[in-house]
Amino acid sequence: MKVLVAVKRAIDYNVRIQIKSDGSGVVTDGVKHSMNPFDEIAVEQAIRWKEAGVADEVVAVTIGPKASQETLRTALAFGCDRAIHVASDEEVQPLTAARVFKALAEKEEPGVFLMGKQAIDDDNNQTGQMTAALLEWPQATFASEIDMGDGSAKVTREIDAGLEVIDVDLPAVITADLRLNEPRYLKLPDIMKAKKKPLDETDLGELGVEAAAAITVSKTAPPPEREPGVMVESVDDLVGKLKDKGLL
Amino acid sequence: MSKILIVADHLDGQLNSSTARTVACAAEIGGDIDILVLADNAGPIAEAAAGLDGVSRVLTVERAENAHPLAAIYAPQIAAAAAQGEYSHVLGPNTTFGKDLMPRVAAKLGVAMVTDIAAVHGPHEFERPIYAGNAVNTVKAPDGQTLVASVRCASYGAVGAGGSAAVEALSLDAELPGHTRFVELQASSSDRPDLQTAGKVVSGGRGVGSEENFKVIYDFADKIGAAVGASRAAVDAGYVPNDMQVGQTGKIISPELYMCFGISGAIQHLAGIKDAGTIVAINKDEEAPIFEVADFGLVGDLFKVLPDLEQAVGK
Numbered sequence: 001m002k003v004l005v006a007v008k009r010a011i012d013y014n015v016r017i018q019i020k021s022d023g024s025g026v027v028t029d030g031v032k033h034s035m036n037p038f039d040e041i042a043v044e045q046a047i048r049w050k051e052a053g054v055a056d057e058v059v060a061v062t063i064g065p066k067a068s069q070e071t072l073r074t075a076l077a078f079g080c081d082r083a084i085h086v087a088s089d090e091e092v093q094p095l096t097a098a099r100v101f102k103a104l105a106e107k108e109e110p111g112v113f114l115m116g117k118q119a120i121d122d123d124n125n126q127t128g129q130m131t132a133a134l135l136e137w138p139q140a141t142f143a144s145e146i147d148m149g150d151g152s153a154k155v156t157r158e159i160d161a162g163l164e165v166i167d168v169d170l171p172a173v174i175t176a177d178l179r180l181n182e183p184r185y186l187k188l189p190d191i192m193k194a195k196k197k198p199l200d201e202t203d204l205g206e207l208g209v210e211a212a213a214a215i216t217v218s219k220t221a222p223p224p225e226r227e228p229g230v231m232v233e234s235v236d237d238l239v240g241k242l243k244d245k246g247l248l
Numbered sequence: 249m250s251k252i253l254i255v256a257d258h259l260d261g262q263l264n265s266s267t268a269r270t271v272a273c274a275a276e277i278g279g280d281i282d283i284l285v286l287a288d289n290a291g292p293i294a295e296a297a298a299g300l301d302g303v304s305r306v307l308t309v310e311r312a313e314n315a316h317p318l319a320a321i322y323a324p325q326i327a328a329a330a331a332q333g334e335y336s337h338v339l340g341p342n343t344t345f346g347k348d349l350m351p352r353v354a355a356k357l358g359v360a361m362v363t364d365i366a367a368v369h370g371p372h373e374f375e376r377p378i379y380a381g382n383a384v385n386t387v388k389a390p391d392g393q394t395l396v397a398s399v400r401c402a403s404y405g406a407v408g409a410g411g412s413a414a415v416e417a418l419s420l421d422a423e424l425p426g427h428t429r430f431v432e433l434q435a436s437s438s439d440r441p442d443l444q445t446a447g448k449v450v451s452g453g454r455g456v457g458s459e460e461n462f463k464v465i466y467d468f469a470d471k472i473g474a475a476v477g478a479s480r481a482a483v484d485a486g487y488v489p490n491d492m493q494v495g496q497t498g499k500i501i502s503p504e505l506y507m508c509f510g511i512s513g514a515i516q517h518l519a520g521i522k523d524a525g526t527i528v529a530i531n532k533d534e535e536a537p538i539f540e541v542a543d544f545g546l547v548g549d550l551f552k553v554l555p556d557l558e559q560a561v562g563k
């Protein structure tokens with residue numbers, strides 16, 4: 001089985017983001033970027049399948065500017081066999097990304113298209129579902145366990161009510177949640193090896209994809225600030241304050 | 249004028265309160281509000297939906313395939329209902345149900361989607377959080393196409409239940425795929441208040457140390473009638489089930505009182521509690537970032553503080 005895995009370059013999850021003073025967005029220049037954490041989990045899953053003989057080829061794909069090739073190299077260091085960079089200097093929104101992924105899926109014909117459940121920059125949580133819809137494939141979102149069968153997969157999904165298990169025919173889109181696995185640490189030799197692996201470049205035009213009507217952003221602002229709090233010295237003090245507010 | 253279709257979120261024949269919160273958001277957009285109930289047996293759910301203030305009609309589609317909320321099964325029906333009824337807006341809650349489903353509906357309709365509406369500026373203009381709520385974007389969706397969106401339920405209170413909308417069965421022309429099957433739901437049962445709607449929430453983190461130790465958290469929560477939540481670290485370590493996770497990738501909640509024990513206050517956790525009325529933090533590390541957002545902070549060992557708290561509350 002071939003596996004495609006979508007990886008997005010995003011501001012590192014440890015960075016405290018800064019908002020530009022003119023409200024035109026978030027400061028990205030000179031800020032540490034890395035692979036979206038959920039996509040790392042997706043890549044790890046694909047590589048585990050490869051190691052277990054479930055997958056025979058793993059292809060990492062990304063859409064973004066030149067710098068997103070770094071993210072593909074990271075995916076290759078995990079053990080992906082090759083990578084596809086869909087170049088776009090403009091930010092690509094989920095519906096357009098889904099159109100790109102549909103085109104790639106039709107070309108590559110994977111058994112599973114793995115993605116992260118959400119990109120932690122825009123927190124959209126849309127692309128996997130949209131890709132599945134456009135391909136008319138099953139979707140299994142928020143996966144915390146995947147049990148590969150013959151031509152189908154049993155997926156445990158983290159939902160508000162608990163854990164839901166569904167059974168989907170392949171090919172399918174599966175999106176990774178946090179507890180699917182713990183990604184490995186990359187070793188230097190793997191990072192070196194990744195530099196020599198094949199990385200193809202293409203773009204929306206070449207794939208015959210038209211960008212969808214976009215949602216425009218007119219302003220980026222800090223969230224409303226909370227009133228500064230106080231430290232209390234004792235449990236009695238705390239309970240007194242909460243009782244005063246009618247909370248206990 | 250807007251014509252809004254809301255997809256009802258329900259489980260075990262009960263309407264989830266996220267639906268009433270979504271109606272509150274729809275009321276800000278303004279216009280006619282219909283609720284669509286997809287179920288195998290819609291009766292009690294439709295009745296509850298019809299009672300929500302501001303709702304014009306409740307539309308039901310009862311079929312055996314709708315017994316479980318599978319996005320691949322629901323989405324074609326919702327897309328068909330949206331087209332048939334010429335709705336300007338299709339809204340769902342940002343529960344895992346809505347997160348799974350609404351993007352599939354949007355893609356079926358060929359339109360972009362707005363995730364997590366937190367405020368309404370106009371029929372196509374909204375505020376939504378990005379970067380785990382550390383920034384807020386004002387966004388405008390394209391005119392002249394159906395707007396599909398999820399509503400950030402923590403930003404809206406539930407509408408009242410004094411309404412009496414008409415309930416109508418809807419017949420739809422939608423082909424349903426057979427490629428996705430429901431197997432089972434492992435729901436953690438609890439008599440405690442529901443985490444997403446509770447007025448008070450008591451949470452524990454890695455500092456609690458074990459599944460057994462979590463008993464002190466449950467006991468205190470029961471004493472004050474609170475729901476119980478947790479950090480990702482506590483879930484990952486197996487102290488508590490996944491449905492208790494609060495944060496960017498867990499539940500986003502807005503209780504009046506949030507009390508957390510042994511939680512450091514990572515931005516991903518804070519993303520889930522920004523709308524809490526009063527935040528109380530108990531942590532043994534005075535440098536813990538949770539104290540930067542807490543309304544009341546107490547430095548101390550949670551295992552010493554909790555027994556004292558239980559006593560002091562009882563006084």
Ligand SMILES: Cc1cc2nc3c(=O)[nH]c(=O)nc-3n(C[C@H](O)[C@H](O)[C@H](O)COP(=O)(O)OP(=O)(O)OC[C@H]3O[C@@H](n4cnc5c(N)ncnc54)[C@H](O)[C@@H]3O)c2cc1C
Pocket residue numbers: 013037038120452453454455456478479480481482493494495496497498499509510511512513514515516517520530531532533536548549550551
């Ligand atoms: C993509 C992504 C998404 C994430 N989503 C979420 C999410 O939705 N929700 C979430 O919570 N996290 C999330 N995280 C994880 C987050 O970054 C933190 O790792 C996590 O919140 C830490 O949990 P914690 O505070 O319980 O543990 P720690 O950070 O280890 O903190 C434990 C705290 O307990 C205190 N402590 C220890 N013993 C005691 C004691 N006896 N008495 C009092 N205090 C004590 C310590 O001083 C410390 O501050 C996410 C991370 C990523 C990368």
Ligand SMILES: Nc1ncnc2c1ncn2[C@@H]1O[C@H](COP(=O)(O)O)[C@@H](O)[C@H]1O
Pocket residue numbers: 006007008009036038039061062063064092094097114115116117118119120122123124125126127128
């Ligand atoms: N530009 C992109 N390049 C690669 N993968 C993407 C891109 N956008 C979205 N994805 C994938 O889709 C998932 C969900 O993204 P989102 O819908 O933006 O939250 C991510 O975790 C990625 O796996």
